[in-house]
Amino acid sequence: MLELKRVNMHYKTKEQCIGVLQDISLQVERGEFVAIIGPSGCGKSTLFKLIGGLLTPTAGEVWLDGEEITGKTGHISYVPQHSTLFPWRTVESNAALALEIAGVPKKKALAEVRSWLPRLGLGGYELAYPDALSGGMQQRVSFLRALLSPQELMCLDEPFGALDALTRSEMQQWLLDIWEEHRRTVLLVTHSIEEALLMADRVYVLSPRPARVLAEVPVPFARPRTAATIALPEFVALRQEIHSMLASNKE
């Protein structure tokens, strides 16, 4: 479905040239849940900007469904790292935004959103403004916006990064349930090893900046996965393995 071929990226500022991504190659198959894990600041968000076509790589190509989309926007659905809900739109109208952009009439988009909101624990908040929501609720609206968006590939940039530990594990479980029901193609960026192993079919481990792919790790645990999965000895062993991989590659 998605393929990155030897993608390189530098940022050029006035004083210097910062290498961010180095020879990144990866694939995501249709219906697969893939996680990318890397230390803070290694270039994960940059990677999404490249896949989303917002930036053009210094070298390398991005392919989606047999079509080259390097530097082309509009091919992915996206949950940004920080909330980008529009403050002047209500919850329902925010969640309908991606559908509207795709050309779905507003009425129809809103009807679809309304049928989903209760399942996200947002029933009754249709007409609230993002301002009045907790961080976790905002992130769920942002997630619904991406979920309803017609593009098959969903890119999630640390969707739970700004949440407290308890809310975070609730949201992970919640995302897991939704995903196991719908099986969208997902690419999740995170810096939590546990989160990656709990949710993904496959994990790419990135080095610190400039990011290289250190390893591609298949995640063998059976689904549906729950909190109990985290306690399995195999899970703990795999987490330890990735942890030491990241630790030995610190600058």
Place this chain on the structure above:
Amino acid sequence: MTNKLLRRSGPPLLAVVLLLVIWELYVKVYQVQAWLLPAPTAIIREALSNWPRVQMHTLATLEIALLGFFLGTAVGLVLAIVLHSLAPLRQALYPLLILSQNIPIIALAPLLVVWFGFGVLPKVLIIALMCFFPILIAALQGLDYPDGAMLDYMRMIGAKPAQIFLKLELPNSLPHVFSGLKVAATYSMMGAVISEWLGAQQGLGVYMRLAASSFRTDRVFVSIFVIVALSLLFFASIVYLERNLIRWNSRREGN
């Protein structure tokens, strides 16, 4: 609601009343001549006894102020959208627009009278000229600088420029436009009085000038009071409109 309103408007109201009381006492105690500084009560008495005339002048001023304000607002908003969409035109026109604000109104007004006569038109033009600029600048600010992450998001999911304009830039500029409107509202009353000074049959500017030249200081103060009250009222109606239109950040706002 009423309680909150009372608590908020209490202190400034008290300050005004206090000022008036001190003024009144000062005039009474030191027996200040009426043509130098009339007491507030004398001003109010004059306003009431002369009300039909004051009202006639007030309505004349209000008319041109509102016409000029709406014309200026329309021009400011349309220009903002045009300049925002057409970068080359913006580069060409921007210096000229800034220049337009440097022309002294005192010099321009007689010219406008020469060109357009003593009617309503030249006055409305002066007011519009003063009002369009703050609205243009404010609206451009909102149109040009939406939140970067929101803009990235829109582009990433494939929003076309027209969609970005309608769904992001335009709503983003609304609070800015209201800041511009508040400035323009104040300018429009000032502009109306100034334009009437320069030649008119009626209006508070005329009334004020006649009063001053015949040393009717009380009448000068009557017009000042009326102008201040109208400005405040105008400003307040825009704040009211803003509150009702921009509901999304009413929670964050302190006052």
